[in-house]
Amino acid sequence: MTHGYLLQFFLLLLNLLQCAHGSGFFELQVLEMANPRGELSTGECCGGGARSPIMGRCSTPCNTFFRLCLKEYQSNVTSTGSCSFGNTSSVVLGRDSFTLADPERGKLVLPFTFRWTRSFTLILQAVDHNNFTLPGRYIGLKNSFCSVGVKHPLLERPLS
Numbered sequence: 001m002t003h004g005y006l007l008q009f010f011l012l013l014l015n016l017l018q019c020a021h022g023s024g025f026f027e028l029q030v031l032e033m034a035n036p037r038g039e040l041s042t043g044e045c046c047g048g049g050a051r052s053p054i055m056g057r058c059s060t061p062c063n064t065f066f067r068l069c070l071k072e073y074q075s076n077v078t079s080t081g082s083c084s085f086g087n088t089s090s091v092v093l094g095r096d097s098f099t100l101a102d103p104e105r106g107k108l109v110l111p112f113t114f115r116w117t118r119s120f121t122l123i124l125q126a127v128d129h130n131n132f133t134l135p136g137r138y139i140g141l142k143n144s145f146c147s148v149g150v151k152h153p154l155l156e157r158p159l160s
Contacts (some may be wrong), residue, residue: 006061010146018040019118023111023112023113023114024112024116025109025110025111026070026085026086026110026112027105027108027110028068028072028107028108028122028124029073029103029108029109030066030090030093030100030106030107030108031100031102031103032097032098032099033060033093033094033097033098033126034097035056035064035095035097035126036096036097037056037057037058037096038057038058038060038061038095038096039051039058039062040062040098040128041140045058045060046058046060046061046063046096046128046130047060047062047063047128047130048060048075048130050125052099058096060130061070061095062095062096062129062130063090063092063095063129063130064093064094064095064096064098064126064127064128064129065090065091065092065093065094065126065127065129066090066106066108066124066125066126066127066157067087067088067089067091067123067124067125067127068086068087068088068089068108068110068122068123068124069083069087069122069123069124069125069131070083070084070086070087070110070120070121070122070123071083071084071085071120071121071123072084072085072121073118073119073120073121074121075116077121077123079123079125082092083123085110085114085117085120086111086112087110087111088108088109089108090105090106092110092129093103093105093106095141098136103137116134130158
């Protein structure tokens with residue numbers, strides 16, 4: 001009889017225990033940016049500068065930083081709405097076009113405290129610091145970079 005109560009008590013304890021707790025970091029590293037004309041995706045010049053009639057290049061350089069948004073899987077990706085898995089931004093990394101001498105500066109890190117999901121939507125936007133409050137004004141990209149992926153963190157290995 002007491003064994004039956006012990007078994008029920010043990011099963012109740014098992015129900016109350018959390019089997020696993022997930023946490024980790026999602027990392028994306030920006031290494032370089034190419035925007036040779038120094039313009040926004042709308043064709044306007046960064047910072048409201050004028051375009052050189054000879055070179056066709058904008059006179060005011062962009063001050064480029066990046067925004068990263070991680071959200072649930074979307075078959076039709078939209079950059080609007082919340083970043084349900086998190087978002088982060090870099091500092092200004094460079095001007096129109098650049099290659100980072102210190103790649104660690106371009107690292108965007110999103111900590112998470114949930115069990116990793118296999119499918120997600122990643123949105124990366126290159127933004128001009130002088131225009132970042134204006135919607136839809138992204139640097140040199142016709143649209144934000146969007147990726148819908150299936151990633152398994154244990155199978156993804158950094159290249160050596």
